[in-house]
Amino acid sequence: MKCKRCKATAAVALPSHHAGFCEECYDLFFTRQVEKGIRRQKLLTFEDRILVALSGGKDSLALMLVLSKLGYNVTGLHIDLSIPNSSEAARGVVERFCEKHGFKLIVKEMAKEGLAIPDVKARLNRPICSACGKIKRYFFNKTALDEGYTVLATGHNLDDEIARLFSNTLRWDLAYLSDQGPGLPAEGGFARKIKPLYRLSEFETANYSFLQGIEYHYAPCPYSQGASFTQYKKLWADLEEQMPGRKLDFYLGFLERGKEVFAKHEETHGDELQPCEKCGYPTSAEVCGVCRIREAVSQD
Amino acid sequence: MKCKRCKATAAVALPSHHAGFCEECYDLFFTRQVEKGIRRQKLLTFEDRILVALSGGKDSLALMLVLSKLGYNVTGLHIDLSIPNSSEAARGVVERFCEKHGFKLIVKEMAKEGLAIPDVKARLNRPICSACGKIKRYFFNKTALDEGYTVLATGHNLDDEIARLFSNTLRWDLAYLSDQGPGLPAEGGFARKIKPLYRLSEFETANYSFLQGIEYHYAPCPYSQGASFTQYKKLWADLEEQMPGRKLDFYLGFLERGKEVFAKHEETHGDELQPCEKCGYPTSAEVCGVCRIREAVSQD
Numbered sequence: 001m002k003c004k005r006c007k008a009t010a011a012v013a014l015p016s017h018h019a020g021f022c023e024e025c026y027d028l029f030f031t032r033q034v035e036k037g038i039r040r041q042k043l044l045t046f047e048d049r050i051l052v053a054l055s056g057g058k059d060s061l062a063l064m065l066v067l068s069k070l071g072y073n074v075t076g077l078h079i080d081l082s083i084p085n086s087s088e089a090a091r092g093v094v095e096r097f098c099e100k101h102g103f104k105l106i107v108k109e110m111a112k113e114g115l116a117i118p119d120v121k122a123r124l125n126r127p128i129c130s131a132c133g134k135i136k137r138y139f140f141n142k143t144a145l146d147e148g149y150t151v152l153a154t155g156h157n158l159d160d161e162i163a164r165l166f167s168n169t170l171r172w173d174l175a176y177l178s179d180q181g182p183g184l185p186a187e188g189g190f191a192r193k194i195k196p197l198y199r200l201s202e203f204e205t206a207n208y209s210f211l212q213g214i215e216y217h218y219a220p221c222p223y224s225q226g227a228s229f230t231q232y233k234k235l236w237a238d239l240e241e242q243m244p245g246r247k248l249d250f251y252l253g254f255l256e257r258g259k260e261v262f263a264k265h266e267e268t269h270g271d272e273l274q275p276c277e278k279c280g281y282p283t284s285a286e287v288c289g290v291c292r293i294r295e296a297v298s299q300d
Numbered sequence: 301m302k303c304k305r306c307k308a309t310a311a312v313a314l315p316s317h318h319a320g321f322c323e324e325c326y327d328l329f330f331t332r333q334v335e336k337g338i339r340r341q342k343l344l345t346f347e348d349r350i351l352v353a354l355s356g357g358k359d360s361l362a363l364m365l366v367l368s369k370l371g372y373n374v375t376g377l378h379i380d381l382s383i384p385n386s387s388e389a390a391r392g393v394v395e396r397f398c399e400k401h402g403f404k405l406i407v408k409e410m411a412k413e414g415l416a417i418p419d420v421k422a423r424l425n426r427p428i429c430s431a432c433g434k435i436k437r438y439f440f441n442k443t444a445l446d447e448g449y450t451v452l453a454t455g456h457n458l459d460d461e462i463a464r465l466f467s468n469t470l471r472w473d474l475a476y477l478s479d480q481g482p483g484l485p486a487e488g489g490f491a492r493k494i495k496p497l498y499r500l501s502e503f504e505t506a507n508y509s510f511l512q513g514i515e516y517h518y519a520p521c522p523y524s525q526g527a528s529f530t531q532y533k534k535l536w537a538d539l540e541e542q543m544p545g546r547k548l549d550f551y552l553g554f555l556e557r558g559k560e561v562f563a564k565h566e567e568t569h570g571d572e573l574q575p576c577e578k579c580g581y582p583t584s585a586e587v588c589g590v591c592r593i594r595e596a597v598s599q600d
Contacts, residue, residue: 170549261562261565
């Protein structure tokens with residue numbers, strides 16, 4: 001197979017784009033897809049101060065690198081979950097990455113917040129994943145607002161977004177469907193959030209990271225027993241193989257036609273949020289989920 | 301495995317209902333699912349004069365039989381498509397079935413209407429399936445209205461409905477999503493339409509037909525090159541195997557929550573229909589699709 005652009009030998013084959021690219025042109029392809037995604041959904045301006053959530057995985061590091069290369073003003077945010085072995089390794093990857101590229105990095109240590117994940121896990125009667133996600137989103141939001149960033153960016157790729165959209169659709173969860181998408185405006189105590197890699201598959205991001213020589217953390221979390229979205233991702237991989245381009249069609253079709261219908265419905269039917277009595281974070285209860293977790297952990 | 305109801309040896313296993321049934325109790329299960337479907341979606345009353353579309357396949361014959369056993373007033377309608385070998389066999393099955401059970405049967409012969417499917421196929425530059433479907437729906441509707449039936453019933457089962465819903469959702473086709481469901485009210489020149497088997501899978505209907513000793517026509521149409529929904533059905537079969545009950549959840553969730561959102565959107569955004577200039581059938585063009593096909597066939 002030859003590179004679609006320069007006719008050199010292709011290094012990456014992309015059936016969903018009916019194309020293959022050499023290393024150099026792949027970089028260009030990836031970068032242009034990110035630019036296109038930002039432009040189509042009006043995600044960013046060059047005036048934005050962007051806080052990029054860096055887990056240490058390939059997606060978030062690729063996002064940070066590509067945004068910086070495009071000339072955006074980026075700062076990294078790493079949440080140190082204090083999980084033995086795992087968190088230390090992830091943090092090391094993020095710190096080395098930011099040092100290498102001269103990126104500013106903020107690290108929030110959950111142990112210092114009374115929210116070390118092993119302690120949370122010990123107090124919880126249900127799987128840790130949803131509480132851990134809640135804690136991370138809480139500190140993403142809080143850090144962005146407290147430290148004056150105009151937007152929070154996460155490295156969710158097309159496969160992540162498809163699995164979530166598919167799961168929300170299977171359950172016809174109108175509230176979740178109404179605000180899924182690559183851009184979520186700032187609203188009632190929430191920072192603006194964006195997912196600039198939404199047009200790129202996991203395979204495409206992995207290739208970019210590999211070709212850019214990014215060292216990343218890939219050990220699965222020791223607490224996760226195979227994420228719930230895994231089987232949806234497999235199903236969609238099969239569908240994509242049979243009908244290349246189907247994933248992007250489903251997601252972009254949702255953004256173009258589906259989403260507004262759900263959003264309109266939720267305008268009149270959605271839950272009202274109010275500030276948490278303890279910390280001010282938006283919640284539908286009196287005290288937010290993270291304050292309740294913190295309370296439970298402290299009652300030892 | 302034992303019958304969930306009477307503890308005899310089970311003849312049919314139904315993982316999605318966490319149950320197995322013996323022959324007799326399976327009949328009861330199937331019948332009750334049909335009754336439940338009719339009641340939940342208010343599909344029928346005992347005053348209705350029901351025209352049941354009978355292709356000769358297991359689903360439509362099972363539907364006719366179960367509705368009749370439940371005491372509903374049913375008449376069969378068979379569309380003879382005039383496809384060599386195939387149509388003759390299907391019509392024979394339907395005629396013998398209706399004779400055996402003493403059901404009234406109306407047969408519409410497409411050859412007499414200038415719409416024999418081989419002639420249509422010869423004039424068409426695209427696959428025949430969509431034109432054939434259009435012609436069948438046209439005569440279902442016309443016969444129901446012309447001959448004073450209050451409702452038209454078709455044998456679509458849960459798998460048919462899931463494949464259609466999934467296809468409409470993948471494309472985010474808001475117009476199709478707004479009026480998919482087991483009951484479609486009479487409206488602007490269209491007869492009321494119902495699908496009373498919407499809660500029952502293809503496997504469940506096949507079992508019912510088998511246990512009731514229904515002789516049915518199962519040769520695939522010689523013109524169909526593997527229906528487009530086949531791969532969606534396979535995908536859903538895998539999903540159902542991994543998570544029993546997922547199909548019914550997806551469909552019922554759509555009916556309970558999703559559908560109204562799309563219907564509300566279409567109220568303000570949908571296409572206006574008007575009567576066809578030639579035959580009066582509702583259409584968004586001046587002349588309806590079937591009249592255009594008929595014209596093309598007659599220009600020989």
